[in-house]
Amino acid sequence: MTPRSQVAEGRVSALTAAAKGPIALTEEVIGEMVHRAAGADYRPWWRAVTGTGFCSNPIHLHRRHGLIGDDRLMLRCGNRRASVCPPCSRLYGGDTWQLVHAGILGGHYGVPTTVAEHPMAFVTLTAPSYGRVHAAGPNAGQPVDADRYDYAGHVLFTWWAPELWRRYTIRARRLLTRLLRDRGHDPKRVRLTFLKVTENQARLIPHFHAVLRLDHAEPVEVGDGRASEPSVIAPPVGTDVTSADLAALALQAAAETSVLVPDPTTATGTRRMSFGAQADAEPLDPSLPVAVRKKIAGYLAKYVTKSVTDHGLTARRVSPQVAHDRQVLAGLSPHARAIITTLTALADAAPEHYSAMVRWLHTLGYRGHVTTKSRRYSLTMGALRAARALWRQQHPTGSEEPSAPAMSGDRADDATSTDTAEWTYVRSGHDTRGDYLLTAAAATAHLEQLWARRDAREAERMGIP
Ligand SMILES: [Zn+2]
Structure with missing residues (x-):
């Protein structure tokens, strides 16, 4: 596990990354990445990261239930500015x-x-x-x-x-x-x-x-x-x-x-x-x-x-x-x-x-x-999110949404539609610079995959083998 103190001080979000310039691949940062990838909690962490659509500045929520229940949830930041996320x-x-x-x-x-x-x-x-x-x-x-x-x-x-x-x-x-x-x-x-x-x-x-x-x-x-x-x-x-x-x-x-x-x-x-x-x-x-x-x-x-x-x-x-x-x-x-x-x-x-x-x-x-x-112009963003959440429920395999925008996974919507009241905000950003870089790399790879798939579909339509 990452030492507590480091989690507190080394938290990296898109904001701090932007303010401090690109993160250098120092030995320490590489160490953080290896530590994460080899750690026992890698899988749940990766699932959470994927669930946020590889958000640069995820929001961490927490709730307790019963005596020992302790849930954590990572949400996408939802920022519409490309410079932030x-x-x-x-x-x-x-x-x-x-x-x-x-x-x-x-x-x-x-x-x-x-x-x-x-x-x-x-x-x-x-x-x-x-x-x-x-x-x-x-x-x-x-x-x-x-x-x-x-x-x-x-x-x-x-x-x-x-x-x-x-x-x-x-x-x-x-x-x-x-x-x-x-x-x-x-x-x-x-x-x-x-x-x-x-x-x-x-x-x-x-x-x-x-x-x-x-x-x-x-x-x-x-x-x-x-x-x-x-x-x-x-x-x-x-x-x-x-x-x-x-x-x-x-x-x-x-x-x-x-x-x-x-x-x-x-x-x-x-x-x-x-x-x-x-x-x-x-x-x-x-x-x-x-x-x-x-x-x-x-x-x-x-x-x-x-x-x-x-x-x-x-x-x-x-x-x-x-x-x-x-x-x-x-x-x-x-x-x-x-x-x-x-x-x-x-x-x-x-x-x-x-x-x-x-x-x-x-x-x-x-x-x-x-x-x-105006209210009646077309569907609301809320309706769009509800449609996306429903689609995910019916397609739990994590496959790509049919007509939806680039990213899959949007736990924020699920959380807000069901049980927001119980969740409390803990913090936002990634725990380490290593986590931040791993997520950013995954976001890029995911996007390239989408583009490749789109190109393949296009080629198929045009009869190019
Ligand atoms: Zn985000």
């Missing part, structure tokens, strides 16, 4: 792809294929320009002239972006109601649903990509005079609103959405925030080839794992002290540093409005979720 972020990206895919094309998870016939638009909402930035090269996204870059505007846009999106959805729904009334249709029979994904741009400001879709708003008849469950997604009836109409409406809503916010850097003490002029809306016509729709689904999912914090700050939460921590700041680009400085300055200048900014330094001031959707 590559295996978990792949799973999250895969889940999102399925969510988007089901919402655009249907055909699985209870979403009918007729969903592809609904009027739909793919919308991109950008932030305004706060100063010229380098378009390409090693300085891509960095201001050309940092002294003249409007950092207060940049930070305030990021801070208020979730509110701007909320107002945008309200505006779009109002415009739709007006359009339907103008055409003599009943607005209550049509529902506008959204799926939004946040992209962190190179200039470190959020962009929104969204699919807007029209659904029938009431329960529909499903035969025998029975009404469907309200959750059934059905094409809107009694309306001639097209995908092109929806795209036009989406752009108009973007232009008409704004929010007046406190800004201690202006003479009036306020500033009106709105989206940038580069808004774009593409009608997703039902006649579009399936391949194009699939591409859009993949495009949206890609942004989910593209880390909002791919700027050097990897911790989930960064304490306010980070703004004064030279070592942390030295690892960031001058642009990211200036944003953090601006966040703390605004918090100081207007604490009555912005004191909370110091708690969001790790996301450079972005408070929103990476993915949001």
Whole structure:
């Protein structure tokens, strides 16, 4: 067994590994790996590691039952950021792809294929320009002239972006109601649903990509005079609103959405925030080839794992002290540093409005979720996890899931669905650097296997022996 003291001090997670740089294969680390592989507890440990999908930063839970019962459980961290946990972020990206895919094309998870016939638009909402930035090269996204870059505007846009999106959805729904009334249709029979994904741009400001879709708003008849469950997604009836109409409406809503916010850097003490002029809306016509729709689904999912914090700050939460921590700041680009400085300055200048900014330094001031959707857009992540858990129950051999994302095993979902209350959190990360490396190597090997299998299937389809 590994000595206790070493377990306490040598705990390795993706976070500490990232902070300390790659783990060197020293004699000590090799010793840890050999110790693990030769140890009596290797098998249960390996089963647990496999069960987490080779998570880089597993969470350890513990529960007692009866007098001597003592269960331990290792869960995947579930972090969607590739910089924190590559295996978990792949799973999250895969889940999102399925969510988007089901919402655009249907055909699985209870979403009918007729969903592809609904009027739909793919919308991109950008932030305004706060100063010229380098378009390409090693300085891509960095201001050309940092002294003249409007950092207060940049930070305030990021801070208020979730509110701007909320107002945008309200505006779009109002415009739709007006359009339907103008055409003599009943607005209550049509529902506008959204799926939004946040992209962190190179200039470190959020962009929104969204699919807007029209659904029938009431329960529909499903035969025998029975009404469907309200959750059934059905094409809107009694309306001639097209995908092109929806795209036009989406752009108009973007232009008409704004929010007046406190800004201690202006003479009036306020500033009106709105989206940038580069808004774009593409009608997703039902006649579009399936391949194009699939591409859009993949495009949206890609942004989910593209880390909002791919700027050097990897911790989930960064304490306010980070703004004064030279070592942390030295690892960031001058642009990211200036944003953090601006966040703390605004918090100081207007604490009555912005004191909370110091708690969001790790996301450079972005408070929103990476993915949001209206309730009825498609299946929920929860439903997806439940489906995965059920599939595993029925296929206990540990074989690969049919259509599921890259990883197998997801004990976290099982635990949360059955008996979370009894479990207590013990710690997260791997016990030793050796364990961490063994797991990381297994994750890579597993991925290569998946790719090889995919290639083989592809070759088979194309008739290549
Ligand atoms: Zn993980």
